[in-house]
Amino acid sequence: MISKNKLDKLLFPHSVVREIQDDMILEADNVIKSKKSLIMHAPTGIGKTAGVLAPALAYAIKNKLTVFFLTNRHTQHVIAINTLKKIKQKYNLDIKAADIIGKKWMCPVPGVERLYSNEFADYCKTVREDNKCEFYANTRTKSKLTVKAKAVLSELKQLSPCHTETVKDICSKYRLCPYEISALLARDADVIITDYYYIFSPAIRDSFFKRIQKDIKDTIIIVDEGHNLASRVRDLMTERLSSFIVKRAVSEAKKFKYNEARENLVEIKNILENLAKELKEYGEAVVKKEEFAKKISQVADYDNLVSDFEFIGDAIRETKKQSSIGSVARFLSAWQGPDQGFVRIIEKKPKAIILSYRCLDPSLVTRDIINNTHSTIIMSGTLTPTPMYRDLLGFEENTVEKSYKSPFPGKNRLNIIIPETSTKYSLRNEKQFRRIAKICADIVNEVPGNSALFFPSYAIRDSVNHFFSRLCKKTIFLEIPNLKKEEKKELLDKFKSYKDSGAVLLCVASGSFGEGIDLPGVLKCVVVIGIPLQKPDLEAKALIDYYDMKFGKGWDYGYRFPGFNKSLQSAGRCIRSSTDQGVIVFLDQRYCWPTYFKCFPIDLDIKITKNYLKEIKDFFSKK
Numbered sequence: 001m002i003s004k005n006k007l008d009k010l011l012f013p014h015s016v017v018r019e020i021q022d023d024m025i026l027e028a029d030n031v032i033k034s035k036k037s038l039i040m041h042a043p044t045g046i047g048k049t050a051g052v053l054a055p056a057l058a059y060a061i062k063n064k065l066t067v068f069f070l071t072n073r074h075t076q077h078v079i080a081i082n083t084l085k086k087i088k089q090k091y092n093l094d095i096k097a098a099d100i101i102g103k104k105w106m107c108p109v110p111g112v113e114r115l116y117s118n119e120f121a122d123y124c125k126t127v128r129e130d131n132k133c134e135f136y137a138n139t140r141t142k143s144k145l146t147v148k149a150k151a152v153l154s155e156l157k158q159l160s161p162c163h164t165e166t167v168k169d170i171c172s173k174y175r176l177c178p179y180e181i182s183a184l185l186a187r188d189a190d191v192i193i194t195d196y197y198y199i200f201s202p203a204i205r206d207s208f209f210k211r212i213q214k215d216i217k218d219t220i221i222i223v224d225e226g227h228n229l230a231s232r233v234r235d236l237m238t239e240r241l242s243s244f245i246v247k248r249a250v251s252e253a254k255k256f257k258y259n260e261a262r263e264n265l266v267e268i269k270n271i272l273e274n275l276a277k278e279l280k281e282y283g284e285a286v287v288k289k290e291e292f293a294k295k296i297s298q299v300a301d302y303d304n305l306v307s308d309f310e311f312i313g314d315a316i317r318e319t320k321k322q323s324s325i326g327s328v329a330r331f332l333s334a335w336q337g338p339d340q341g342f343v344r345i346i347e348k349k350p351k352a353i354i355l356s357y358r359c360l361d362p363s364l365v366t367r368d369i370i371n372n373t374h375s376t377i378i379m380s381g382t383l384t385p386t387p388m389y390r391d392l393l394g395f396e397e398n399t400v401e402k403s404y405k406s407p408f409p410g411k412n413r414l415n416i417i418i419p420e421t422s423t424k425y426s427l428r429n430e431k432q433f434r435r436i437a438k439i440c441a442d443i444v445n446e447v448p449g450n451s452a453l454f455f456p457s458y459a460i461r462d463s464v465n466h467f468f469s470r471l472c473k474k475t476i477f478l479e480i481p482n483l484k485k486e487e488k489k490e491l492l493d494k495f496k497s498y499k500d501s502g503a504v505l506l507c508v509a510s511g512s513f514g515e516g517i518d519l520p521g522v523l524k525c526v527v528v529i530g531i532p533l534q535k536p537d538l539e540a541k542a543l544i545d546y547y548d549m550k551f552g553k554g555w556d557y558g559y560r561f562p563g564f565n566k567s568l569q570s571a572g573r574c575i576r577s578s579t580d581q582g583v584i585v586f587l588d589q590r591y592c593w594p595t596y597f598k599c600f601p602i603d604l605d606i607k608i609t610k611n612y613l614k615e616i617k618d619f620f621s622k623k
């Protein structure tokens with residue numbers, strides 16, 4: 001156990017150190033002092049935020065470094081800020097912090113929330129440069145801070161650490177730009193809490209670091225929910241062009257009388273249609289870089305076309321917030337990028353043709369960042385196997401890898417595999433769906449309280465629910481795709497209200513509730529139906545081939561492990577505190593296969609059984 005004196009030196013904010021947390025604190029401290037990096041699998045309940053953020057801050061203050069705490073979860077922003085407040089209060093420290101979310105979501109201009117992120121970035125740049133943004137003009141005059149902005153900045157420094165909502169509220173009151181004020185707070189900050197892309201999107205990072213006058217080598221980066229980083233970076237580095245966007249661009253050119261651009265855009269629309277001509281609906285094909293570029297060059301000089309579209313896009317944004325022509329320009333520019341680590345695919349869907357330039361290798365971005373910081377710590381409750389994340393993200397060989405056991409009592413959970421069904425594509429039929437429905441209904445009817453069922457897709461869920469709804473004796477809630485934040489909260493609140501009588505939530509592993517939600521004391525059972533593997537499409541094949549070529553582990557890194565980790569994320573919704581008690585069921589015969597069974601954490605103590613109702617009944621009768 002760490003001594004109180006040592007804990008105080010490391011700015012630990014709590015009076016009691018949790019089980020296992022002491023080892024984590026010392027590990028983080030040692031890694032940072034030795035300028036190494038750390039990949040850490042740490043289940044819920046250990047206290048990752050305080051265990052890593054405190055020693056990182058202690059070292060950063062002494063050595064004039066900046067800690068970046070990266071998370072895409074609103075709740076984790078709040079936890080990080082509250083941790084800093086406790087440190088400030090306990091040790092009477094003047095901690096300077098900045099909490100920054102996506103620029104679009106901080107912007108007080110009405111209507112910008114409807115823009116895509118890249119459209120907002122272009123719009124914001126245009127109105128600032130043309131001095132047409134009231135909030136920016138009230139904050140800066142000829143690049144200098146206004147008197148009002150200086151006063152608000154001083155007020156927020158006194159309040160620091162404070163949540164981004166506080167910054168937004170105060171800035172809105174004085175008609176100032178919350179992002180500009182937050183960036184100014186970040187200049188002097190010891191800790192910056194923000195999203196992944198402020199570090200891992202090259203264009204955003206370069207602009208942001210220039211603005212806050214910091215250097216990547218003087219940072220300690222902590223990545224929370226790190227299992228998402230590889231896929232998030234791949235998404236950041238992917239560009240798409242749809243026939244829908246091109247059609248909008250044609251209409252835009254016509255409206256603003258850019259006749260030559262309109263003719264060129266019509267030709268681009270024809271090129272997309274010809275590339276997809278031989279494809280069936282929902283079909284796809286790989287497109288070579290030169291094939292598309294050559295067709296574009298037959299319309300006009302490629303580089304000149306990009307420049308013209310960029311110029312027109314900027315001009316249109318002076319009149320309205322977005323420009324489809326500008327979006328076409330951005331895609332054409334991205335298409336000229338390298339082939340290594342990317343794949344180019346065209347898809348034919350019912351209402352659109354989509355040409356995409358997709359990133360396969362996140363390390364093209366992450367490697368240089370990770371290896372140029374003072375230290376990088378990536379952590380998650382499902383960061384297994386750690387060597388996969390070391391390889392995919394480009395960590396150096398001397399990176400420390402740690403896997404911790406769950407701190408919660410093993411007796412509080414029953415983990416079982418029921419090997420009686422499968423959602424494997426070749427086995428999907430009505431008989432299979434009926435059997436899954438019967439097993440799920442029997443389980444939730446037996447469980448004294450709320451249950452959640454996680455499916456690989458909405459289609460499978462709905463096929464099973466057709467039979468399940470007739471057998472289930474409890475109230476059923478269905479997750480709807482693309483739920484807004486308020487809708488998600490409303491659905492969860494209704495579900496929670498059935499805590500005593502019992503209800504069941506049917507959702508999808510990759511949907512709104514597969515991760516990032518905490519329902520302590522609410523869920524008594526989670527059933528993970530099938531394995532949410534990626535659709536075996538051209539991108540999945542390209543990933544498998546690429547990781548096979550690079551690591552000799554194509555199927556594991558590109559297919560099996562990412563899908564399995566989604567199962568573990570869904571399963572993790574059940575036990576969220578040391579007092580929670582519940583049953584976690586993995587319903588698919590493939591979980592017994594050695595290739596998947598080896599992926600379960602060693603402390604899960606999982607049983608394979610067909611006598612599942614007796615196991616569940618016995619578990620709850622003892623409670």
